[in-house]
Amino acid sequence: MKLSTAAPWALSLAVLWPFQAHALFGDDEARKAIIELRQKVDANKQATDAAAAEAREGDAGTRRSLLELSNQIEQLRAELARLRGQNEQLAREVSELQRQQKDVQSGIDERLRQVEPLRVEYDGQTFTAAPAEKNDFEAAMAQLRKSEFQPASAAYAGFLQRYPASGYTPSVLYWLGNAQYASRAYKEAVVTHGRLVREFPAHVRTPEAMLAMANSQIELKDPRTAKRTLEDLVKVYPNSEAAAAARERLARLR
Structure with a gap:
């Protein structure tokens, strides 16, 4: 009676064991997959964050470069304006010298006309x-x-x-x-x-x-x-x- 009573239980245990073992194996794989997925997500997030940081640094560098370029352009404009001013001043001075030279030459010609036989x-x-x-x-x-x-x-x-x-x-x-x-x-x-x-x-x-x-x-x-x-x-x-x-x-x- 004891044997007969235990047999079905043992049979049931034998039947259930593969399923339990299979269930236990599947959970580990799932956890492993989840861990790997999390690791990938974390890696992607880190890569994204790094790219974003790099992009931010790149944007900041670009902004700095643009700012420096803008400053250089303003400096060049100021220098160009200064050179234009100098050129205009030189042009006025040259014009005045030419006028004076013309007046002197006219005076010389007039004096020559006054004395030339x-x-x-x-x-x-x-x-x-x-x-x-x-x-x-x-x-x-x-x-x-x-x-x-x-x-x-x-x-x-x-x-x-x-x-x-x-x-x-x-x-x-x-x-x-x-x-x-x-x-x-x-x-x-x-x-x-x-x-x-x-x-x-x-x-x-x-x-x-x-x-x-x-x-x-x-x-x-x-x-x-x-x-x-x-x-x-x-x-x-x-x-x-x-x-x-x-x-x-x-x-x-x-």
Whole structure:
């Protein structure tokens, strides 16, 4: 009875043992799988955290690089603005120097024009004259044309003193004598025209000066001297217009 009673229990235990053993084995595998899974999750989390940290560090580095680059750009902009300012200042200084140089050159050219001799053709003569010399002569002529005889006489006399070797001298003597004659300074006119005749006998104005001398001598009530002057004029310059006028006056003086 005892054996029969124990047999079923033993049989039941024998049947259940594989299942229990299998159940126990499955739990270990599951736990192992869970542990491995947790380890993988933890590893992935660590890797993710590390990547995130690295990314954050990379972002911070990028931000630092961008900030440094931005600062460098601002510095370059400031330097460029400074260089532009210097360039503009230099451009202004160069422009001012060029203007000053131009003014200096203009001043030099003007001074050269004031002293550089000019080529002059007057009364059939060609000569050189300083600009001031030419201006003084033309100023005296302008006064004579306005019938300002006494100021013109003074201007011609001053010219002869300032420019004793001027190419204008024969013409100045001629016009000075005429201005003196017009001012009724007959004696002075005879002296002036007489100098032209003596010093410049070949000048184109010399025959006219002799005719003017005779007129002054007539005004001085000296017809004999006037007659002799007219005769010399006809003799020395027979083909001149002044000689033709002299012949007519000689006829009247006889």
